[in-house]
Amino acid sequence: MLTHSTARVLDPGDLDAALAVLDRDPVANAFVTSRVTIAGLDPWRLGGEMWGWYSGGRLTSLCYAGANLVPICATPEAVQAFADRARRAGRRCSSVVGPAEATADLWTQLEPHWGPAREVRAHQPLMTTRALPADxxxxxxxxxxRRDEMDVIMPACVAMFTEEVGVSPLAGDGGLLYQARVAELVSTGRAFARVEDGQVVFKAEIGAVTRHSCQIQGVWVAPSHRGRGLSETGMSAVLHYALRDVAPLASLYVNDFNTAARAAYRRVGFTEVGAFMSVLF
Known part of the structure; x- marks a missing residue:
């Protein structure tokens, strides 16, 4: 048992303690919880390291350091320790993302060393619902x-990612990792779409799944079909799948400047419960 405040890389023996921290905010931590539940804390299986902050001998805060750098239930002291470790390691992630307050603190300490960022999205409302849409x-x-529709869904996924993030997911490795992720969502029945004449006109995925909640991502309507209410009726359909088959609560986070999307999500029953922040490189 550690008896002082310190940060270290967690190992598989720390799994129960790490899950206890993640369970303190199951909605905000859904993405990391889903990965840890499947892969444990082995860095090779997890796709990154899990850093832990101990205070008074107890694990109180976490930071996932993989393709994303994600502070989890992070106190100011923990954020400082995580920032120190991240500076020493050098930037290996494509984004810093997480609950807005801790992420802003982390980025303030990293920006002089890692900046400038390509884009900072300082306020992304986190929204949830437990109820099927009433109206x-x-x-x-x-x-x-379907599994045999990868060639149908991939162009829509690439268009959504490029529009949302500002870079193509096909850069670097030619899209192999991104295609593998889409294939995983399709094979597990967590990718949804409306297809007309062989073209996707609406799509969304259930990205993260835990026993407490699931996180909807990748919501997209083809530009030629926007303004017809497909985002609302499509999200209503996805929520029926999500709340009936997957988890008792559905969540998502959205850019604050996307007023149309925020309004659509409110109309199908989502309410704001917090905020995320994303720093994109």
Missing amino acids: VAPDPLVRRV
Whole structure:
């Protein structure tokens, strides 16, 4: 048992203590919890290290350091320790993302060393719902994407990612990792779309799943079909799948400047419960 305040890389023996920290905020921590539940804390399986901050001998804060740098239940003291470790290691992530307050603190300490960022999204409302939409009927044409439809769904996924993030997911490795992730979502029945004449006009995925909640991501409507309410009826359909088959609560986070999306999510029953922040490189 550690008896002082310190940070270290966690190992598989720390799994129960790490899950206890993650369970303190199951909605905000859904992404990391889903990965840890599947992969444990072995860095090779997890796709990165899990850093832990101990105060008075107890594990109180975490930071996932993989493709994303994610502070978790991080106190100011923990953020400082995580920032020190991140500076020493050098930037290996494509983004810093997490609850807005801790992420802002972390980025303030990292920016002089890692900056400038390509983009900072300082306020991304975190929204949740436990109820099926009362006033928006689900689109009956939204369905699970079949495994033999990868060539149908991939162009829409690439278009969504490029529009949302500002860079193509096909850069670097030619899109191999991104295609593998999309294939995983399709094979597990967590990718949904409305397809007309072989083209995706609406899509969304359930990205992270835990026993407490699931996180919806990648919501996209083809530009030629926008303004027809497909985002609302499509999200209503996805929520029927999510709340009926996956978890008792659905969440998502959205850019604060995307007023149309925020309004659509409110109309299908989502309410704001917090905020994320993303720093993109």
